[in-house]
Amino acid sequence: AQSVTQPDIHITVSEGASLELRCNYSYGATPYLFWYVQSPGQGLQLLLKYFSGDTLVQGIKGFEAEFKRSQSSFNLRKPSVHWSDAAEYFCAVGPNNNDMRFGAGTRLTVKP
Amino acid sequence: EAGVAQSPRYKIIEKRQSVAFWCNPISGHATLYWYQQILGQGPKLLIQFQNNGVVDDSQLPKDRFSAERLKGVDSTLKIQPAKLEDSAVYLCASSLAQGRYEQYFGPGTRLTVT
Numbered sequence: 001a002q003s004v005t006q007p008d009i010h011i012t013v014s015e016g017a018s019l020e021l022r023c024n025y026s027y028g029a030t031p032y033l034f035w036y037v038q039s040p041g042q043g044l045q046l047l048l049k050y051f052s053g054d055t056l057v058q059g060i061k062g063f064e065a066e067f068k069r070s071q072s073s074f075n076l077r078k079p080s081v082h083w084s085d086a087a088e089y090f091c092a093v094g095p096n097n098n099d100m101r102f103g104a105g106t107r108l109t110v111k112p
Numbered sequence: 113e114a115g116v117a118q119s120p121r122y123k124i125i126e127k128r129q130s131v132a133f134w135c136n137p138i139s140g141h142a143t144l145y146w147y148q149q150i151l152g153q154g155p156k157l158l159i160q161f162q163n164n165g166v167v168d169d170s171q172l173p174k175d176r177f178s179a180e181r182l183k184g185v186d187s188t189l190k191i192q193p194a195k196l197e198d199s200a201v202y203l204c205a206s207s208l209a210q211g212r213y214e215q216y217f218g219p220g221t222r223l224t225v226t
Contacts (some may be wrong), residue, residue: 004154042156043116043203043217051212090154098143098210099168102154 002027004093004103011107013081021076021106023091033074034092034100035065038060049097050074061085086110114138116218118204124224130192133221137185137206143167145215146179146189147203157201161187162210194225 013019025031032051036044037082048059055067065076073089088107094100117136125131137144142163147155158177159169164184172179176195181187191198201222205215 041219043205043219045217046214048212056132092154096210097207097212097215098145098160099157100215102156 002093002095002101004033004091004101006089006091006103006106008106009104010107010109012111014111015083016080019076019078019081019085019108021077021089021091021108023074023103025072025074025091025093027072027093029095031067032095032096032100033065034094035059035063035074035076036090036092036102037061038088038090038105040087047076047088047089081108081110083110083112115183116204116206116216118202118218118221119137120221121219122222122224124226125194127196127225128193130190131194131223132188132190133202133204133223135187135189135204135218138189138206138216140208141206142184142209143207143213144181144187146187147205147206149201149203149220151200159188162207178222191223196225199223199225 003026034049037046038044049056050057050067088105090105091103092100144161149155157224158172159179160167161181179189200221203220204218207213207215
């Protein structure tokens, strides 16, 4: 069965600092992997996705993620965080774009 | 391009009452999804439509939840009767088709059952 673990419920970083959000997955085959962001009162927005090919994926808003098959991980990174990045971040895994399983999310707080 | 529209945005009901949520997907999107997001959890897929047909409803509690997409465009999700544990945000999403097409999410309906 497919599952996603986001070990960090809440992370606080200072504005301008680097960010890494962790995501570990369990899946029997090569998965489709996604990162979504959810701002308060809004729906989810896709940041980036991995299907195949280059394991370092670039997304919107300056985010990137790296697929590491040996570690079953798909961590999200950003070199310099902006106050507007404060939100909830969800990692998801699935056999395709339709049948995704989401992690519980990581809430990001950005300190001035 | 207009996004996914949902209404109402907020709803408070008492347990055992019924409630309905409405979703209008992005124009031309054939695939429509309903998710339940309980506080502190990620979204869980309840049902997926392809046009007006159900593709996957394996996680829909069919004894109390129902959904339809009669004309293959907008959709309604109903809960009857509601339980306290149904308190959640109900998200609607749509995509151009099944497969590698991105899902676009609406703002959600926050349901509180008292």
